[in-house]
Amino acid sequence: xxxxxxxxxxxxxxxxxxxxxxxxxxxxxxxxxxxxxxxxxxxxxxxxxxxxxxxxxxxxxxxxxxxxxxxxxxxxxxxxxxxxxxxxxxxxxxxxxxxxxxxxxxxxxxxxxxxxxxxxxxxxxxxxxxxxxxxxxxxxxxxxxxxxxxxxxxxxxxxxxxxxxxxxxxxxxxxxxxxxxxxxxxxxxxxxxxxxxxxxxxxxxxxxxxxxxxxxxxxxxxxxxxxxxxxxxxxxxxxxxxxx
Numbered sequence: 001x002x003x004x005x006x007x008x009x010x011x012x013x014x015x016x017x018x019x020x021x022x023x024x025x026x027x028x029x030x031x032x033x034x035x036x037x038x039x040x041x042x043x044x045x046x047x048x049x050x051x052x053x054x055x056x057x058x059x060x061x062x063x064x065x066x067x068x069x070x071x072x073x074x075x076x077x078x079x080x081x082x083x084x085x086x087x088x089x090x091x092x093x094x095x096x097x098x099x100x101x102x103x104x105x106x107x108x109x110x111x112x113x114x115x116x117x118x119x120x121x122x123x124x125x126x127x128x129x130x131x132x133x134x135x136x137x138x139x140x141x142x143x144x145x146x147x148x149x150x151x152x153x154x155x156x157x158x159x160x161x162x163x164x165x166x167x168x169x170x171x172x173x174x175x176x177x178x179x180x181x182x183x184x185x186x187x188x189x190x191x192x193x194x195x196x197x198x199x200x201x202x203x204x205x206x207x208x209x210x211x212x213x214x215x216x217x218x219x220x221x222x223x224x225x226x227x228x229x230x231x232x233x234x235x236x237x238x239x240x241x242x243x244x
Contacts, residue, residue: 001027003034006147007041010134017092019136022144035146036206042149043078051080056203056210057129058195059150061188061219069142074195076202077150079215083130086154088227088243091132094153095224096243098174098233100167100185100192101127101157102216109209112200117193120200122212123160124167126233126241129217130154131224155217158233158241167192172235176225183221192218 001023013020024030047053058074060066066073088094105122112120132153135144145151164170168186185192195218203210210216225231230244 001030003037003041003147006038007045010038010042010148011045013134017090019092020134022135022140023147024141024144028141030141030143032142032146035143038147039077039149042147046080046082051082053078054081054084055079055215055217056199057150057152057155057217058188058199058219059145061195069145071142074189074198074219075142075146075150076199077146077152079152079155079217083152083154085156086130088130088154091130091153091227092134093132093136093138094227095131095138096227096229096231097129097131097220097224098172098183098222098231099127099129099220100188100218101125101155102196102218103160104210104212104214104216106212107209108196108200108203108211108214110200111204112197114191114193114197117196117200118163120196121163124163124238125160125215126158126172126235126238127217128156128231128233128241128243129220130156130227130243155215156241156243157215158239161238164237170235170238172221172233172238174222175232175234177229177231181222185218185221187221188219195219
């Protein structure tokens with residue numbers, strides 16, 4: 001399966017709202033480089049069709065999920081304007097996660113440390129990421145999920161706020177159909193600012209730049225909930241964001 005063939009297959013499945021068996025079922029030797037090559041082709045096709053890249057997203061930002069996938073770092077995908085406020089009814093198997101997002105104050109074009117990355121943040125947001133894997137039952141390996149743009153399908157973002165001093169430990173209320181639990185941004189790599197550090201290293205390794213004003217979804221604070229449900233995320237100082 002060439003990257004070009006995989007990109008065409010994924011694009012057709014997305015348009016037809018159908019799922020696939022993972023490519024690695026037939027070719028277990030497919031690797032992360034192959035998956036990123038497919039993702040690059042998908043991004044180019046979307047841009048050629050009129051979509052605009054508006055940011056990036058991180059996935060697998062919890063240690064348990066990384067262990068399940070047999071990796072030791074997060075994965076990175078891209079966001080476009082067509083994903084903003086997406087209608088879950090148009091998706092095959094939608095799920096939603098509560099996240100922390102950042103707006104970039106400056107071009108992200110080189111590796112940054114945890115201390116440096118604070119100067120690249122223009123605003124912090126509560127966010128909901130809508131996922132829609134192309135693979136039935138969300139069963140995939142690393143190459144598959146990278147090829148599928150890390151299951152990115154949509155996002156809803158709350159109003160921007162200043163970076164809280166205690167962001168990692170902030171008590172956020174995650175409500176799914178009226179049932180609530182407390183979740184914390186520390187679930188994202190132990191410190192959500194490390195998501196930006198990892199993204200900066202990922203972009204630098206690939207010679208890419210994410211321009212100022214871009215949105216970065218830093219990762220999930222808990223497991224995804226299947227849609228359709230009514231969900232809401234609230235946090236002191238960061239406001240709220242809801243879907244459904």
